Amino acid sequence: MNANWNTRDVFAGALILAIGLVFVFILIPIGVDEPRRVKYAALSPSYYPRIVAIILVVIGAVVVTRAVFRPTSTEMDSEAHPTAVRRLSGISAILVAFAILLTPLGFIVASALALFAAIWLAGEQRIHINAAISVILPVLLYFFFLKVARIPIPLGVLKPVLEGV
Amino acid sequence: MDFFDVLQSAFGLFATWQNVLVLGLGVVIGTFVGAIPGMTTPMAVALTLPFTFTLHPVTGILLLLGVYKGGIYGGSITAILINAPGTPAASCTVLDGYPLAKRGEARRALDIALYASCVADFISNISLILFAGVLASFALAFGSPEVFTLIMFSLTIIAGVSGNQLLKGLGSAGLGLLLATIGLDLVYGTNRFVFGDVNLMSGLNFIPVLIGLFALPEIIAYYGRREVAREHNPLAGVGATFADFRRCLKTIIRGSFIGVILGAIPGIGGAPSAFLSYSEAKRTSRTPEKFGTGEIEGVAAAESGNNGVAGATMIPLLALGIPGDIITAIILGAFMIHGLRPGPLLFQDSLPLIYALFIGIMLSSIYLLIVGKISIRLISRIADIPHRLLFPVVLVLCVFGAYAVNNTIFDVIVMFIMGGVGFAMLRLNIPAAPFLIAFILGPLLEDNFRQSLLLSRGDWSIFFSSAICWVFWGLTALVVGFTVWSNVRRA
Numbered sequence: 001m002n003a004n005w006n007t008r009d010v011f012a013g014a015l016i017l018a019i020g021l022v023f024v025f026i027l028i029p030i031g032v033d034e035p036r037r038v039k040y041a042a043l044s045p046s047y048y049p050r051i052v053a054i055i056l057v058v059i060g061a062v063v064v065t066r067a068v069f070r071p072t073s074t075e076m077d078s079e080a081h082p083t084a085v086r087r088l089s090g091i092s093a094i095l096v097a098f099a100i101l102l103t104p105l106g107f108i109v110a111s112a113l114a115l116f117a118a119i120w121l122a123g124e125q126r127i128h129i130n131a132a133i134s135v136i137l138p139v140l141l142y143f144f145f146l147k148v149a150r151i152p153i154p155l156g157v158l159k160p161v162l163e164g165v
Numbered sequence: 166m167d168f169f170d171v172l173q174s175a176f177g178l179f180a181t182w183q184n185v186l187v188l189g190l191g192v193v194i195g196t197f198v199g200a201i202p203g204m205t206t207p208m209a210v211a212l213t214l215p216f217t218f219t220l221h222p223v224t225g226i227l228l229l230l231g232v233y234k235g236g237i238y239g240g241s242i243t244a245i246l247i248n249a250p251g252t253p254a255a256s257c258t259v260l261d262g263y264p265l266a267k268r269g270e271a272r273r274a275l276d277i278a279l280y281a282s283c284v285a286d287f288i289s290n291i292s293l294i295l296f297a298g299v300l301a302s303f304a305l306a307f308g309s310p311e312v313f314t315l316i317m318f319s320l321t322i323i324a325g326v327s328g329n330q331l332l333k334g335l336g337s338a339g340l341g342l343l344l345a346t347i348g349l350d351l352v353y354g355t356n357r358f359v360f361g362d363v364n365l366m367s368g369l370n371f372i373p374v375l376i377g378l379f380a381l382p383e384i385i386a387y388y389g390r391r392e393v394a395r396e397h398n399p400l401a402g403v404g405a406t407f408a409d410f411r412r413c414l415k416t417i418i419r420g421s422f423i424g425v426i427l428g429a430i431p432g433i434g435g436a437p438s439a440f441l442s443y444s445e446a447k448r449t450s451r452t453p454e455k456f457g458t459g460e461i462e463g464v465a466a467a468e469s470g471n472n473g474v475a476g477a478t479m480i481p482l483l484a485l486g487i488p489g490d491i492i493t494a495i496i497l498g499a500f501m502i503h504g505l506r507p508g509p510l511l512f513q514d515s516l517p518l519i520y521a522l523f524i525g526i527m528l529s530s531i532y533l534l535i536v537g538k539i540s541i542r543l544i545s546r547i548a549d550i551p552h553r554l555l556f557p558v559v560l561v562l563c564v565f566g567a568y569a570v571n572n573t574i575f576d577v578i579v580m581f582i583m584g585g586v587g588f589a590m591l592r593l594n595i596p597a598a599p600f601l602i603a604f605i606l607g608p609l610l611e612d613n614f615r616q617s618l619l620l621s622r623g624d625w626s627i628f629f630s631s632a633i634c635w636v637f638w639g640l641t642a643l644v645v646g647f648t649v650w651s652n653v654r655r656a
Contacts, residue, residue: 008592008593008594009333009593009594011593012333012336012593012594012595013333013336015589015593016333016336016339016340016595019340019343020339023343027358031356031357031358031359031360032350032355032356032357032358033350033355033356033357034355035353035355038353039619039622039623040618040619040622040623041623042615042618042623042625043352043615043618043619043623045350045352045353045355045357046357048346048611048614048615049343049346049357052339052342052343052346053339053343055335055339056336056339056340056343059332059335059336059339060336062332063332063333063336066332080389080390080391081388081389081390081391082391084388084389084390087388087389088385088388088389090388091384091385091388092385095381095385095560095581095584098560098564098581099577099578099581102564102574102577103574107564107565107568111561111564111565114557114560114561115557115558115560115561118556118557118560119553119554119557121388122387122388122552122553122554122556122557123553124551124553124554129554133554133558137558137561138561141561141562141565145565145569148219149216149218149219149569150219151218151219151568151569151572152572153565153568154574
């Protein structure tokens with residue numbers, strides 16, 4: 001995967017610029033509740049975020065301008081994995097599924113499934129080692145948080161089995 | 166309360182088996198994680214943080230300090246054995262440590278690295294104890310305008326943590342400042358960026374943001390990288406002799422003081438200190454040509470410069486409440502989670518707690534020596550743990566850790582979103598450290614900004630109304646000017 005500094009800087013600057021503009025023109029007007037009476041303009045709840053957002057717009061514009069007008073070198077990403085795109089898509093899918101399944105399945109089952117999939121995707125061929133880690137780690141963490149830190153972790157589908165243990 | 170009463174209370178606070186155990190555990194965890202290439206010390210501190218919620222503040226913070234100190238030393242182990250510094254600050258140790266290991270003197274290099282680390286850490290801790298209180302008593306006179314200008318100055322550390330991406334670092338800090346404004350307004354109590362979601366009313370919690378920014382992107386990035394097989398030198402040869410130590414002692418002490426001075430200045434950190442100590446050692450050596458080819462003094466210089474910052478970075482944190490680097494920024498967050506606000510008032514209100522931390526910090530140097538001596542053989546194999554097992558395990562730790570903050574799935578979702586943001590930032594070379602520092606300092610900056618303007622009835626000249634304000638503006642201008650100048654020169 002070849003990476004170009006110039007392109008990266010253009011994207012980075014454009015992103016900073018866009019976020020600043022979205023705050024100035026959309027999020028601050030609709031997302032900040034102004035009190036009926038404000039003693040001084042500087043005390044308004046939108047004053048400080050607006051200053052920061054305007055600074056962001058300026059920084060973003062400067063980053064883009066520099067990236068466009070200044071010659072830059074190309075950086076080769078020599079350590080990229082040959083199937084990087086497939087693996088990155090895979091881990092992204094695992095993370096999204098993990099976030100979605102946490103509530104219905106509970107932490108232990110969702111973590112075990114996500115862990116198994118992530119270890120498999122990373123290239124671990126030995127199923128028994130993968131399965132052992134995937135089951136033991138979430139169970140150990142569950143009991144650590146419950147018994148040592150006294151933080152109850154949602155059990156989801158395992159509630160009938162583990163509740164009260 | 167006189168000094169001896171305070172000391173007695175501090176010993177009472179510290180002398181529990183939990184504190185003694187947890188501090189040692191922290192050093193072990195930090196050393197192990199620091200020794201794994203690809204795992205960073207901020208990541209280790211971030212992942213340890215959720216485990217401290219239910220602990221006493223002293224115990225929790227000592228655990229994090231142990232991880233911090235262990236992590237700095239641990240980075241040198243892989244630098245020497247496999248030419249892969251576990252932490253950026255250990256990159257200087259590679260210069261002479263790896264050639265020593267290659268010619269079969271790994272044990273000697275590791276021993277000197279350990280001794281230099283422990284001595285430097287000890288000197289740095291002493292400087293913390295001597296100077297933090299003095300600085301804090303000076304800061305007691307600060308009002309809102311002074312605190313605002315102090316935070317503006319402390320935000321200049323962004324230049325230090327942005328590397329050669331200063332502008333993008335500033336953009337990253339701006340994003341952090343904006344994210345910190347989510348929640349109820351500090352003055353009027355009205356909603357800001359809440360959009361009717363109750364979870365957002367108290368703002369975003371710092372831990373999911375931290376874990377999302379510092380741990381998840383590394384995990385995602387791992388899947389895009391090839392695992393590089395590195396030549397692993399055996400833990401061979403005999404250990405360092407007393408003659409070796411004596412020969413390096415001057416270098417170690419000089420490096421320690423370089424570390425203390427640079428560490429106390431926000432934003433500089435361990436790597437520049439290690440390189441400055443190394444270049445000073447080389448400059449004053451009778452055999453400078455040996456540096457870079459496996460000179461034991463080179464290892465001592467790098468490690469003493471690197472570890473000398475560890476205690477000193479705590480000086481501005483404890484005395485003024487401003488973090489010197491990303492790890493102390495995380496520790497600042499940990500203080501806040503435990504309901505404590507580092508700064509002059511902490512010295513006034515909770516002096517026994519500060520002294521209890523000092524006692525623990527002093528003990529950490531001894532732990533470092535013990536852990537380094539006993540477990541070096543085991544730690545040296547740590548780098549062999551396959552990343553294909555390690556990173557998925559860290560992913561599950563992230564999820565449990567983020568949940569444990571407030572027992573809400575919302576925090577886990579925030580962590581996942583911040584992980585995506587962090588990965589995008591990684592790909593676009595936008596440094597994440599300024600984001601987090603600004604996110605932590607943001608509320609304090611805004612609070613003092615608006616309080617000052619409330620006092621002055623909207624008149625901005627209040628920010629220039631005292632000599633202290635002028636000093637901080639001057640320092641800020643100096644750092645900004647120097648940074649811009651060095652960037653222009655580099656370009």
